Amino acid sequence: KNQVEQSPQSLIILEGKNCTLQCNYTVSPFSNLRWYKQDTGRGPVSLTIMTFSENTKSNGRYTATLDADTKQSSLHITASQLSDSASYICVVSPANQAGTALIFGKGTTLSVSS
Amino acid sequence: DSGVTQTPKHLITATGQRVTLRCSPRSGDLSVYWYQQSLDQGLQFLIQYYNGEERAKGNILERFSAQQFPDLHSELNLSSLELGDSALYFCASSSGSPFNEQFFGPGTRLTVL
Numbered sequence: 001k002n003q004v005e006q007s008p009q010s011l012i013i014l015e016g017k018n019c020t021l022q023c024n025y026t027v028s029p030f031s032n033l034r035w036y037k038q039d040t041g042r043g044p045v046s047l048t049i050m051t052f053s054e055n056t057k058s059n060g061r062y063t064a065t066l067d068a069d070t071k072q073s074s075l076h077i078t079a080s081q082l083s084d085s086a087s088y089i090c091v092v093s094p095a096n097q098a099g100t101a102l103i104f105g106k107g108t109t110l111s112v113s114s
Numbered sequence: 115d116s117g118v119t120q121t122p123k124h125l126i127t128a129t130g131q132r133v134t135l136r137c138s139p140r141s142g143d144l145s146v147y148w149y150q151q152s153l154d155q156g157l158q159f160l161i162q163y164y165n166g167e168e169r170a171k172g173n174i175l176e177r178f179s180a181q182q183f184p185d186l187h188s189e190l191n192l193s194s195l196e197l198g199d200s201a202l203y204f205c206a207s208s209s210g211s212p213f214n215e216q217f218f219g220p221g222t223r224l225t226v227l
Binding site: 004041042043044045046049089101102103104105106107 | 116118154155156157158159162170172202204206215216217218219220221223
């Protein structure tokens with residue numbers, strides 16, 4: 001069964017610190033992996049999209065890595081800010097599948113405190 | 115602001131009722147996706163339309179249906195509502211390519227009492 005597992009479920013860090021969120025997936029074959037940021041009660045916003053052949057992708061203070069051999073991805077946040085408090089969702093797009101159905105992880109809830 | 119609009123923002127109704135959620139995609143986007151997000155659950159893909167035609171189906175119940183109109187707006191119809199249907203329903207749009215970013219609307223919060 002295609003699954004996307006994220007860890008930790010929640011995380012609290014101090015403003016200015018770095019953190020890394022993990023994503024393990026069993027989707028195979030897959031087309032691309034995405035990280036989204038979702039503020040409470042709002043729609044998700046795309047941070048990065050990586051194809052299976054890419055190892056890393058950055059978007060400002062956000063850097064995503066992908067290891068297709070171990071089926072793992074991580075999202076590293078540098079110099080966290082209060083506005084980084086949100087849910088971060090890992091999403092995998094299966095290959096060889098009609099349409100563009102995505103498989104979502106349950107997300108990691110990040111709280112940044114001052 | 116993603117450019118995707120959804121109405122209504124909130125909806126409260128009773129079990130057994132039927133509701134319609136509406137979505138207008140970003141200008142130029144041909145593809146519309148519907149998702150359900152229940153409390154403590156991840157986003158669940160329901161259905162995708164591309165230029166008026168159904169493109170992909172996910173975990174959509176038979177009590178739910180959707181359509182995309184010639185002006186590209188989409189409606190999600192939920193009938194015979196149950197308590198468990200209470201959730202946030204998101205619409206997203208993209209230009210249709212598998213690698214294209216999906217832009218999410220603000221969601222409709224449905225509460226079934």
